[in-house]
Amino acid sequence: MKKILVTRKLLRSNEDKLKSLYDVKLNLNDELYSQDKLIELSKGCDGILSALTDKLDDQTISKLPESIKILSNFAVGFGNIDLEAAKKRNIAVTNTPEVLTDATAEIGILLILGACRRAAEGIEGAKASNWKWSADYLIGKQLTGTRLGILGMGRIGQKIAKIARSLGMIIHYHNRSKLNDEKENGAIYHEKLDSLLSVSDVLSVCCPASKETINLINKEALEKLPQGAVVTNVARGDIVDDEALIDALDRRKVYAVGLDVYKGEPNLNPGYTKHKSAFILPHLGSATKETRTAMANLAIDNMTEFFETGGCKNKVN
Numbered sequence: 649m650k651k652i653l654v655t656r657k658l659l660r661s662n663e664d665k666l667k668s669l670y671d672v673k674l675n676l677n678d679e680l681y682s683q684d685k686l687i688e689l690s691k692g693c694d695g696i697l698s699a700l701t702d703k704l705d706d707q708t709i710s711k712l713p714e715s716i717k718i719l720s721n722f723a724v725g726f727g728n729i730d731l732e733a734a735k736k737r738n739i740a741v742t743n744t745p746e747v748l749t750d751a752t753a754e755i756g757i758l759l760i761l762g763a764c765r766r767a768a769e770g771i772e773g774a775k776a777s778n779w780k781w782s783a784d785y786l787i788g789k790q791l792t793g794t795r796l797g798i799l800g801m802g803r804i805g806q807k808i809a810k811i812a813r814s815l816g817m818i819i820h821y822h823n824r825s826k827l828n829d830e831k832e833n834g835a836i837y838h839e840k841l842d843s844l845l846s847v848s849d850v851l852s853v854c855c856p857a858s859k860e861t862i863n864l865i866n867k868e869a870l871e872k873l874p875q876g877a878v879v880t881n882v883a884r885g886d887i888v889d890d891e892a893l894i895d896a897l898d899r900r901k902v903y904a905v906g907l908d909v910y911k912g913e914p915n916l917n918p919g920y921t922k923h924k925s926a927f928i929l930p931h932l933g934s935a936t937k938e939t940r941t942a943m944a945n946l947a948i949d950n951m952t953e954f955f956e957t958g959g960c961k962n963k964v965n
């Protein structure tokens with residue numbers, strides 16, 4: 649029986665499935681393992697079921713025991729793993745696409761609504777019972793008729809586009825490659841990011857974190873947005889330059905932000921926590937029971953496929 653290290657606590661049904669298939673080392677207290685501890689615990693294991701909180705960089709991967717053949721990441725994103733380093737060691741890396749698209753797109757829409765309609769201020773006012781209805785109390789931005797710019801029109805971006813379209817938003821997007829008509833579904837393609845930014849009354853960041861996208865939304869990019877645009881990020885914190893975004897909020901260049909992800913999670917930049925126009929969530933994208941169950945099942949199935957065939961349809965390196 650193959651031996652597996654599972655770095656984070658999973659839902660009970662997923663842990664039961666793992667126990668029925670593998671000799672598993674579970675993390676019952678959901679401790680955040682240091683890199684050294686992860687290396688130590690992986691001794692004698694054939695694979696690791698990792699999570700986005702595990703920083704599997706070059707150094708860590710080079711110290712993993714020879715017996716490790718697969719890193720099955722419990723996420724669609726894999727910015728936490730150095731794919732090249734894994735490849736050099738002949739370790740397969742897999743992810744969990746598709747199953748989290750709907751739940752994450754729901755949070756993407758919540759970020760747009762929360763930021764545009766001043767939900768953070770509204771919740772504070774309602775809880776403090778210090779509000780008074782008036783014709784101009786907490787006036788926000790209406791979505792109907794507003795242009796939504798999607799940076800990264802993949803699975804999640806397309807689902808956000810579908811819901812936003814039903815809310816009356818006009819969809820623009822930028823990818824490195826143009827989608828076919830069916831996937832575009834009437835959305836307007838921008839070959840250049842700057843062109844997308846110039847029409848984005850609301851920006852939704854949905855692309856992966858990669859060497860190309862780190863700090864892509866920086867000071868220069870933010871200046872290209874229309875005055876008073878709204879910036880939302882449901883993808884990864886690394887894509888946004890926090891200082892530049894907080895400065896743009898302070899200057900009212902950016903009207904509001906809606907964020908689910910941050911650099912250095914869980915320690916987000918205090919500039920966001922202080923800002924009344926920041927609608928912020930603690931990385932809730934895939935956090936529904938259905939989705940987390942499906943993600944862990946897929947991460948387990950990816951391992952099984954790999955051990956049985958030597959390959960896996962969700963291999964990313």
Ligand code: NAP
Nearest residue numbers: 725800801802803804823824825855856860882883933934
């Ligand atoms: P996907 O289907 O692979 O879509 C990614 C899109 O980004 C593609 O359309 C791709 O198009 C585009 N893209 C990639 N690199 C780009 C670049 N350098 N410039 C412009 N566009 C680029 O991925 P997905 O399933 O939608 O997931 C997207 C990301 O969401 C994940 O990588 C993950 O980090 C994040 N996520 C967050 C949560 C959460 O909890 N908040 C949950 C799930 C996922 P081209 O290849 O044509 O450029």
